[in-house]
Every structure is written in structure tokens, then in C-alpha cells.
Amino acid sequence: xxxxxxxxxxxxxxxxxxxxxxxxxxxxxxxxxxxxxxxxxxxxxxxxxxxxxxxxxxxxxxxxxxxxxxxxxxxxxxxxxxxxxxxxxxxxxxxxxxxxxxxxxxxxxxxxxxxxxxxxxxxxxxxxxxxxxxxxxxxxxxxxxxxxxxxxxxxxxxxxxxxxxxxxxxxxxxxxxxxxxxxxxxxxxxxxxxxxxxxxxxxxxxxxxxxxxxxxxxxxxxxxxxxxxxxxxxxxxxxxxxxxxxxxxxxxxxxxxxxxxxxxxxxxxxxxxxxxxxxxxxxxxxxxx
Amino acid sequence: xxxxxxxxxxxxxxxxxxxxxxxxxxxxxxxxxxxxxxxxxxxxxxxxxxxxxxxxxxxxxxxxxxxxxxxxxxxxxxxxxxxxxxxxxxxxxxxxxxxxxxxxxxxxxxxxxxxxxxxxxxxxxxxxxxxxxxxxxxxxxxxxxxxxxxxxxxxxxxxxxxxxxxxxxxxxxxxxxxxxxxxxxxxxxxxxxxxxxxxxxxxxxxxxxxxxxxxxxxxxxxxxxxxxxxxxxxxxxxxxxxxxxxxxxxxxxxxxxxxxxxxxxxxxxxxxxxxxxxxxxxxxxxxxxxxxxxxxxxxxxxxxxxxxxxxxxxxxxxxxxxxxxxxxxxxxxxxxxxxxxxxxxxxxxxxxxxxxxxxxxxxxxxxxxxxxxxxxxxxxxxxxxxxxxxx
Numbered sequence: 001x002x003x004x005x006x007x008x009x010x011x012x013x014x015x016x017x018x019x020x021x022x023x024x025x026x027x028x029x030x031x032x033x034x035x036x037x038x039x040x041x042x043x044x045x046x047x048x049x050x051x052x053x054x055x056x057x058x059x060x061x062x063x064x065x066x067x068x069x070x071x072x073x074x075x076x077x078x079x080x081x082x083x084x085x086x087x088x089x090x091x092x093x094x095x096x097x098x099x100x101x102x103x104x105x106x107x108x109x110x111x112x113x114x115x116x117x118x119x120x121x122x123x124x125x126x127x128x129x130x131x132x133x134x135x136x137x138x139x140x141x142x143x144x145x146x147x148x149x150x151x152x153x154x155x156x157x158x159x160x161x162x163x164x165x166x167x168x169x170x171x172x173x174x175x176x177x178x179x180x181x182x183x184x185x186x187x188x189x190x191x192x193x194x195x196x197x198x199x200x201x202x203x204x205x206x207x208x209x210x211x212x213x214x215x216x217x218x219x220x221x222x223x224x225x226x227x228x229x230x231x232x233x234x235x236x237x238x239x240x241x242x243x244x245x246x247x248x249x250x251x252x253x254x255x256x257x258x259x260x261x262x263x264x265x266x267x268x269x270x271x272x273x274x275x276x277x278x279x280x281x282x283x284x285x286x287x288x289x
Numbered sequence: 290x291x292x293x294x295x296x297x298x299x300x301x302x303x304x305x306x307x308x309x310x311x312x313x314x315x316x317x318x319x320x321x322x323x324x325x326x327x328x329x330x331x332x333x334x335x336x337x338x339x340x341x342x343x344x345x346x347x348x349x350x351x352x353x354x355x356x357x358x359x360x361x362x363x364x365x366x367x368x369x370x371x372x373x374x375x376x377x378x379x380x381x382x383x384x385x386x387x388x389x390x391x392x393x394x395x396x397x398x399x400x401x402x403x404x405x406x407x408x409x410x411x412x413x414x415x416x417x418x419x420x421x422x423x424x425x426x427x428x429x430x431x432x433x434x435x436x437x438x439x440x441x442x443x444x445x446x447x448x449x450x451x452x453x454x455x456x457x458x459x460x461x462x463x464x465x466x467x468x469x470x471x472x473x474x475x476x477x478x479x480x481x482x483x484x485x486x487x488x489x490x491x492x493x494x495x496x497x498x499x500x501x502x503x504x505x506x507x508x509x510x511x512x513x514x515x516x517x518x519x520x521x522x523x524x525x526x527x528x529x530x531x532x533x534x535x536x537x538x539x540x541x542x543x544x545x546x547x548x549x550x551x552x553x554x555x556x557x558x559x560x561x562x563x564x565x566x567x568x569x570x571x572x573x574x575x576x577x578x579x580x581x582x583x584x585x586x587x588x589x590x591x592x593x594x595x596x597x598x599x600x601x602x603x604x605x606x607x608x609x610x611x612x613x614x615x616x617x618x619x620x621x622x623x624x625x626x627x628x629x630x631x632x633x634x635x636x637x638x639x640x641x642x643x644x645x646x647x648x649x650x651x652x653x654x655x656x657x658x659x660x661x662x663x664x665x666x667x668x669x670x671x672x673x674x675x676x677x678x679x680x
Contacts, residue, residue, distance in 0.1 A: 017470050017477045024484030047513045093328035100317040115336045117669040119618040122658040126339030160335035221492035223621050239494045253502050267490040275482050282565050
């Protein structure tokens with residue numbers, strides 16, 4: 001093939017890539033630009049792209065109008081704890097499914113995958129009732145505690161909602177670790193649990209990080225359950241909190257943009273530092289599915 | 290190992306379980322049970338129990354605003370009310386779209402059946418079959434004064450189907466080129482992948498709000514760009530003047546444009562997921578196939594058509610099913626953009642379930658959830674069958 005044709009193809013491909021990058025990032029960039037403008041500038045015709053007088057006032061207002069710092073804290077607590085619990089459960093299950101000769105391995109795997117298809121919407125009413133507190137049968141009026149408006153009301157469902165994908169990722173990851181390493185440790189006198197903690201756990205760290213990021217993103221993004229279960233101002237997460245800014249101001253877009261920008265920052269940081277991990281995790285979960 | 294001691298305690302299901310646990314030498318079965326217990330227990334309490342409860346509720350008539358009625362058993366009455374009533378408030382134009390869709394899907398389906406390609410592994414074939422079935426169901430029902438039930442249900446069902454069809458097709462049309470581009474060796478590759486991951490990681494509610502601002506009719510970017518490129522004048526002469534405001538299309542306050550805007554938003558959000566799954570498929574294709582094809586003199590288009598596409602089929606299958614499932618459950622984006630409006634034009638099945646719950650009609654919302662769940666389950670079963678017959 002002649003080199004000039006190849007070079008022009010290269011230029012075109014790079015141009016197309018550039019279009020894709022602009023398409024993917026522009027809405028977020030526009031958000032940041034909007035958040036830096038004063039309200040007066042937003043309602044001017046024709047619209048301006050770069051802010052005339054960049055200001056951080058909208059960010060201050062985000063924190064003044066609602067307890068946004070508290071929303072952030074809630075989101076961090078809920079997402080981090082559900083990530084930790086979910087990854088712990090999923091790595092235990094994933095190890096069992098990948099390594100042990102279990103009688104119903106395939107059936108268990110299938111039913112775990114099946115639950116990932118349950119719509120969160122279907123869980124709404126039953127979980128609400130469960131979290132209000134139900135009397136345990138046969139225990140003389142002993143009831144479960146009311147979990148609504150607490151972190152547990154979100155952590156518990158988030159763990160369950162992300163368990164299937166995390167289990168899939170970790171199962172396929174454990175299958176990649178050579179079995180001989182473990183066998184060697186056991187020959188050298190280590191017990192099976194010993195081999196698990198000394199050999200398998202360190203080697204599976206990348207898989208655990210991958211699964212953790214995906215669970216974290218899922219939990220950070222969940223809206224419906226958080227919107228329904230935690231209704232007091234102090235227990236709202238970021239996505240629910242941001243919805244509140246809608247309609248609270250006459251022309252709310254500058255403040256919403258600032259709030260959205262703040263909510264996206266943690267995700268952007270994760271993407272930039274872990275992009276390869278995330279891609280490998282998503283594809284392991286998807287293709288092995 | 291002390292076997293004699295183990296066999297003495299025969300009343301235990303697992304002889305010597307605690308002893309083996311202490312010494313860290315459990316059998317595979319015991320260890321497996323122990324390791325799987327937390328995950329399976331969580332799934333049972335948080336996923337399985339609610340689904341069973343919803344099934345129970347759907348055949349009971351519980352309404353929180355009529356607590357004196359309790360929750361009597363009413364059998365399939367909720368479903369009858371939903372599917373089999375007498376008030377129908379649809380415009381014929383709505384039916385026409387479904388008829389056209391069903392009829393348009395028939396010839397390719399016929400072609401697939403004739404070629405004997407409607408076997409277990411044929412995604413496109415099955416999708417076409419589903420489109421035909423739903424198209425006929427939606428397009429040829431008795432219509433006004435006919436015997437179809439809850440008009441609001443059918444409205445939400447049809448908008449959900451519209452979103453499934455448009456957004457799934459759209460996200461594949463966008464996702465495949467994106468995946469091909471992300472696989473190109475280029476100095477921009479890193480940034481390209483960030484751009485690919487950003488829509489995936491963005492919360493759906495955020496995406497909805499963000500695009501609501503982009504589509505804002507007076508000060509939004511979309512109308513501004515249309516204005517600057519001169520397309521606004523063209524649009525003004527083409528579309529119904531009802532859809533036009535003083536500064537271009539009224540994106541979110543008119544039914545047709547709102548459907549379009551929401552679909553564009555969903556496509557932006559989800560095509561990156563499709564692209565990521567397809568990217569994995571692309572990377573697993575053996576490069577030597579391309580070398581061989583090149584030696585045989587195949588051009589780029591032929592290589593794409595004869596190697597890339599067939600080898601991508603498993604990844605396409607996975608992405609297709611996941612996308613369809615999430616499209617069935619569409620809730621956050623229409624909620625954030627228009628709260629299901631204008632009117633009820635964007636009230637998807639998910640939003641309708643939610644609105645019924647907030648209106649305290651527990652029994653009916655459960656019946657609606659069952660429909661939602663049955664749809665997801667059908668697709669899941671189909672998907673699992675597919676994956677496992679592949680191996």
C-alpha cells in the first residue's frame with residue numbers, strides 16, 4: 001500500500017477520534033463553563049461560550065442553599081462502605097466458584113447472573129416495607145429496626161445490586177491465577193485458608209480494585225432507591241440532592257451546573273487514574289457473562 | 290486426620306465441620322458453602338424476597354388510601370384491569386407507527402426464517418421476531434372503544450418500546466464506530482478512552498439534567514448551534530410550527546421533540562457502554578486473520594465485513610441484551626429531564642410504576658412491576674441460553 005494513502009487515512013482517523021472526544025467530553029465541559037457564569041450571562045442572546053467574568057459564586061451558593069457538603073459525605077460513606085462489603089462478599093463467592101469443585105457450581109453461577117437482571121424498581125416497595133421494620137415471625141413481637149433514613153437503607157441494596165457483576169469479574173479473575181501456586185503452598189505445609197490469604201489474595205489485588213471501582217461507580221450513581229428511602233435532608237446522597245436544586249431557583253441552571261460539576265469530579269478522577277482497570281473489568285463482566 | 294472421631298458424630302450433616310474449620314482444612318463442599326453464604330444470603334434477602342413479595346402483592350388489591358379494605362385476594366384482577374378494559378385514548382397516528390414498524394420487520398424476518406438462521410444463536414432474527422410481535426400487538430389492537438385496558442399502561446408500554454427500539458439501535462449505530470475508533474493506534478487514544486468512559490460513569494440523573502440544559506429552548510447549546518449553522522431556518526420551514534418557539538425547537542415541552550431529545554440523551558449515555566463491550570470483542574480478534582486477509586488481497590471494507598463483524602458477534606450479543614434490559618427499565622433520564630412530561634408522553638413503564646407507588650396503589654404497582662419483571666426475565670433467559678449454547 002502506498003504511504004501517502006496510509007498517511008491520509010491516519011489523518012482522517014485522528015480527526016474522527018477528535019470528533020469522538022469532543023462529543024464525549026463537550027457536555028461536561030459545557031457544564032463547567034456554565035457553572036462559572038453569572039446568571040445574567042446565562043440569559044443573554046446570543047449565548048456566550050466562554051464566561052465573560054468567571055466567578056466561583058455558584059459553587060458557594062451550592063453549599064449555602066442546601067447542605068451539599070453533607071450530601072457529598074453521605075455519598076462517600078454509602079458508596080465506600082457498599083464497595084467494601086460487596087467486594088468482600090463477591091471475592092469470597094468468586095473464589096468458591098472459580099476454584100472449588102462444587103456440586104451445583106453452574107446453577108449457582110446462573111442464578112447469581114439472573115439476579116443482576118432484576119430491576120431496582122421492582123425492589124422498591126418490598127424493600128421499603130422491609131426497612132420500615134417487620135415483625136419476625138414466632139419471636140413474640142420482636143421486629144427488625146427501622147432502617148429508613150440511615151446509611152444501611154442504601155448500603156444493603158447497593159451491595160446486592162452490584163454483587164452479580166462483582167462476582168462475575170472476580171470469578172473470571174480468580175480463574176486466571178494459576179492453580180499450581182496454591183497447590184505448591186499447600187504442599188509446603190500451608191493450609192488451604194493460609195494459601196488463600198498468602199498467595200491468592202495478593203495476586204488478585206488488581207481484580208479486586210477493578211471490581212471495587214465498578215461497584216463504587218454503580219453506588220455513587222444510584223438514584224431511585226436513595227430518592228425513596230432517605231428523605232430527610234441530612235441523609236440525601238448527591239444525585240438526590242441535586243434534583244432538589246431544580247425548581248428551587250427561578251433560573252437554576254448555573255447553580256445546578258456547579259452542583260453537577262462537584263458531583264462528577266470524583267468520577268473523573270477515577271476514570272483518569274484507572275481507565276485501563278475499568279475497561280478490563282467491564283469487559284470481563286460483560287463477555288464472560 | 291482423625292477419621293475415627295469424625296465418623297462417630299454421625300448426627301452432624303458435615304462430620305467434623307467445626308474441627309476442620311479450626312484447623313483450616315475444610316472439604317471443597319464445606320468451604321464453598323461457607324464462602325458463598327454471605328453473597329447468596331444477601332441476594333436472597335434483598336433480591337429474591339422482594340420479587341416474591343411483589344408476586345404476592347400483584348394478586349392482592351392493596352391500596353394505601355383505602356386501608357379499610359386491607360389486602361384482599363383478587364386473583365388476576367389487576368392484570369385484567371391493565372390489559373383488558375374499555376377506555377382507549379389513543380390517536381390513530383400512534384398506531385400507524387407500530388403498524389409500519391411491524392410490517393417493516395416482516396420481510397427481513399421472513400428472509401431469516403427462509404435462510405434457516407432463526408436458530409438459538411441468531412440475535413438479529415429474534416429481535417426482529419420480537420419487533421413483529423410487539424408491533425402487531427400495539428398497532429393492530431382494536432383501537433378506540435376497543436377492549437384494551439388501562440390507557441395509561443398502554444401509553445407507558447408503547448413509549449418504553451419506542452425508547453427500546455430507538456435507543457438500542459441508536460447506541461449500536463454510535464457504539465460500533467466508537468469502538469473501532471478507540472482501538473485505533475493514535476496519540477489521542479488515551480484521551481479517547483477517557484471520553485468513552487465519561488458517559489458510562491456519569492450518573493443517569495446527572496446526564497438527564499445536563500442534557501435538559503443543553504436542550505433548553507432559549508439558552509441551550511443545541512438550539513444555538515442549529516441557529517449558527519443555519520439549520521434553524523431549514524427546520525422552521527420543515528416542521529410543524531407548533532414545535533417552534535421564538536428561538537428554535539421547543540425541545541422539552543413538545544411531545545415529539547421531547548421523545549427525540551430523551552432518546553438522544555440515552556444514546557449519548559449508553560453508546561459508550563456498547564463501545565466498551567465491543568472494544569473487548571475487537572481486542573480478542575486474532576490479528577493474524579487480518580494479515581492473512583491482507584495477503585489474499587482483501588480491502589479494508591472486506592476485512593471489516595468478513596472478519597470483524599462475524600468475530601464480533603458474541604460481544605454484540607452481550608451488549609444487545611444488556612442494553613435492551615436497561616432500556617426496559619428506563620427511569621432516571623426521563624425523570625430528570627421532564628418528569629415524564631410533557632403530559633404523559635414520556636411516562637415510561639418504570640415511571641408509571643413509580644407514579645403508581647407514590648399514588649399509594651400498592652397492588653396495581655406490583656402488577657405493573659410483574660409485567661416489567663416478566664419482560665426483563667424473558668430477555669435474560671434468552672440471553673443465558675445464548676451464552677451457554679455458545680460454549
